[in-house]
Amino acid sequence: xxxxxxxxxxxxADEKISWARRWEVRLxxxxxxxxxxxxxxxxxxxxxxxxxxxxxxxxxxxAVRRLEAEAIRKFC
Amino acid sequence: MPTTFEQxxxxxxxxxxxxxxxxxxxxxxTKHLYHACLxxxxxxxxxxxxxxxxxxxFFDSIHAFEGRSKLRTFLFGIxxxxxxxxxxxxxxxxxxxxxxRLMDRHFNEKGMWLEGPKDPEKFFAAAQTAELIFGCMEHLxxxxxxxxxLKEVEGELTEEICRVLSVSANNLGVLLYRARNQxxxxxxxxxx
Numbered sequence: 099x100x101x102x103x104x105x106x107x108x109x110x111a112d113e114k115i116s117w118a119r120r121w122e123v124r125l126x127x128x129x130x131x132x133x134x135x136x137x138x139x140x141x142x143x144x145x146x147x148x149x150x151x152x153x154x155x156x157x158x159x160x161a162v163r164r165l166e167a168e169a170i171r172k173f174c
Numbered sequence: 175m176p177t178t179f180e181q182x183x184x185x186x187x188x189x190x191x192x193x194x195x196x197x198x199x200x201x202x203x204t205k206h207l208y209h210a211c212l213x214x215x216x217x218x219x220x221x222x223x224x225x226x227x228x229x230x231x232f233f234d235s236i237h238a239f240e241g242r243s244k245l246r247t248f249l250f251g252i253x254x255x256x257x258x259x260x261x262x263x264x265x266x267x268x269x270x271x272x273x274x275r276l277m278d279r280h281f282n283e284k285g286m287w288l289e290g291p292k293d294p295e296k297f298f299a300a301a302q303t304a305e306l307i308f309g310c311m312e313h314l315x316x317x318x319x320x321x322x323x324l325k326e327v328e329g330e331l332t333e334e335i336c337r338v339l340s341v342s343a344n345n346l347g348v349l350l351y352r353a354r355n356q357x358x359x360x361x362x363x364x365x366x
Contacts, residue, residue: 101281112346112347142301143358150307150308161221
């Protein structure tokens with residue numbers, strides 16, 4: 099049976115696992131409050147970071163245009 | 175991304191200095207390069223600089239590219255080198271410590287949590303706060319940040335990230351483990 103430590107290693111190091119194993123991980127997360135919280139926190143970090151970087155990029159839309167134009171002028 | 179970029183014909187056109195192909199390449203990827211620089215924590219002017227020098231290096235070296243990896247991987251590899259040069263460190267990876275050893279302080283010998291994650295509401299609020307998460311990201315060594323960004327934002331495949339960073343799959347796992355857990359612990363501290 100997988101321990102909490104195994105679960106944390108598998109989900110945070112993106113270990114390649116079989117479907118059966120994946121099922122076991124899901125089951126563990128469903129019944130273990132610590133691992134569930136851990137798993138949720140990683141998801142929160144991921145989605146928050148995605149959102150913040152996208153927001154920053156939106157503000158920098160002009161910069162992207164300028165960079166494209168400059169690269170096209172230089173290299174095409 | 176449309177698959178046309180990965181077709182041998184497109185690569186041949188790039189090598190032949192076909193203007194249309196170069197332009198398509200630039201328009202499709204500039205945003206991702208710039209995006210990655212911001213994701214790595216560079217300021218806007220630094221990100222512009224790195225993006226431009228990556229394109230220069232790309233067009234300088236495309237003739238030597240043999241198409242063994244994806245074009246996109248080749249480009250991101252160049253970006254990674256340029257960005258590392260910019261940071262003047264982390265270019266050669268020091269061997270990562272063993273993952274089991276990193277985990278030991280959180281778990282007992284049966285693999286159970288010594289102390290599980292706490293204060294979920296406060297943690298969630300901290301994770302949503304731009305200054306806090308950008309601040310925590312700043313503390314991560316460069317290869318960890320690049321691994322995290324390519325995985326979580328660009329959604330790149332493991333094999334491609336390994337090629338970009340020139341690390342084994344095992345090493346990438348350690349990089350991701352460390353990036354995620356350092357971010358988590360940093361945010362947990364700030365959540366109090």
